[in-house]
Amino acid sequence: MANAVVIHLYRRSESSGSCANFFYCTAPMKGVSQMMEKQDTRTIVSQYAEHFLEEHFGEKPDKLTVILHPPFLLIHLTGFLLPAEKMLVQRQDWNRVLETRDLMICSLKADLLTGLQERIGQPLTDLYVDWNLEKKSGLMIATMEKDEDLDEWPWPEAVDQETLKEIILLNSIRTQKKPDQTNFYWLNDQVLLIERIGILVEVEKNLVQNGIIEELRLAKRPLEHRITKLFNLESLLNGRVQDLFVDWNFHMDFSYMVLMLEKPQS
Numbered sequence: 001m002a003n004a005v006v007i008h009l010y011r012r013s014e015s016s017g018s019c020a021n022f023f024y025c026t027a028p029m030k031g032v033s034q035m036m037e038k039q040d041t042r043t044i045v046s047q048y049a050e051h052f053l054e055e056h057f058g059e060k061p062d063k064l065t066v067i068l069h070p071p072f073l074l075i076h077l078t079g080f081l082l083p084a085e086k087m088l089v090q091r092q093d094w095n096r097v098l099e100t101r102d103l104m105i106c107s108l109k110a111d112l113l114t115g116l117q118e119r120i121g122q123p124l125t126d127l128y129v130d131w132n133l134e135k136k137s138g139l140m141i142a143t144m145e146k147d148e149d150l151d152e153w154p155w156p157e158a159v160d161q162e163t164l165k166e167i168i169l170l171n172s173i174r175t176q177k178k179p180d181q182t183n184f185y186w187l188n189d190q191v192l193l194i195e196r197i198g199i200l201v202e203v204e205k206n207l208v209q210n211g212i213i214e215e216l217r218l219a220k221r222p223l224e225h226r227i228t229k230l231f232n233l234e235s236l237l238n239g240r241v242q243d244l245f246v247d248w249n250f251h252m253d254f255s256y257m258v259l260m261l262e263k264p265q266s
Contacts, residue, residue: 042066044119049075049140052115056108057082061138069187071144073120076243076260081136089133095218097133102214105129116142128247128256130221139245141193141256153185158238167231168194168257174230175223177201190239190261197254208250216250224257237261 045066054060062079081089085097105112105127113124128141155161165184172179180198187193200208207216224246227233234240239261248255 041120042068045073045075045116048115048119052108052112053077053080056104059083067187067191068120069185070122071146072185072187072193073116073124073142073144074187074191074193074258075140075142077138077140079136080138081133085133094133098131098218098221099214101131102129102217112140113142126249128249130245130247132243132245135243137243139243139258139260141245141247141258155184155186156189156238160236164233164236167227167233167236168196171224171227171230172196172199175220176204190242190263192237192259192261194257194259195254196257199255200250200253204250205253213250217248220248221246233259239264 045068046064049066050060050064059080059082061077063077065074065076065078067074067076088094088097109127113127117124122144124142124144126143128143129138131138165182168182169178172182176199179196181196183195183197185193185195204216207213225244228241228244237259241259242262243260244258245260246255246257
């Protein structure tokens, strides 16, 4: 499996009065110094992202996990739901919450990307965000320029590669069309990022040209998320899907889908 470091940032429990935030790191890196350098970067990103969310959303996530594996930077939030959103979620008024969050992220994207760039020391090209309101979770994907010389991204041995690729293709056809190109990136044994290029049908392209972007995003989200209900992914992935996230760059006609698996019981 390709080398990657994962940093988990847990929110301090105010009620228990527990001590300072605890960081947990696991990383199959070459050399302790390289591991510590990457750990420090992820710790800095974790602290920055937590502060950014508290400043602009008024709330911290209970847990924040950072995965940095160029050309991708992932920030996974759990336990993140604003007080003003709770009643809307209880009434299953998902779109009102999602639309508000999307608009906020859109207005804050430039500032967030700038802050992340300063902390990882690399230029970022774009930001993708999705939420699972039922699970109070979310994912931010910041992208970098791709290096054409990147090594292959190996698959976990227990994963049924060909069948999984076929199901991703079938789901894409059901929700839009067959992608012109599909790339799979295993960032670690529990995180699969899927890049699909050339997925929009002509009517969707016309909507994008007319500026109907948020409505398109809100309409396509639930169609993509139903993949976990239509197909038995767990048997193919040899693990339970903990979270699924998807977002698009409609102008460039591609999307990212991320499957996050539960860690196996030790």
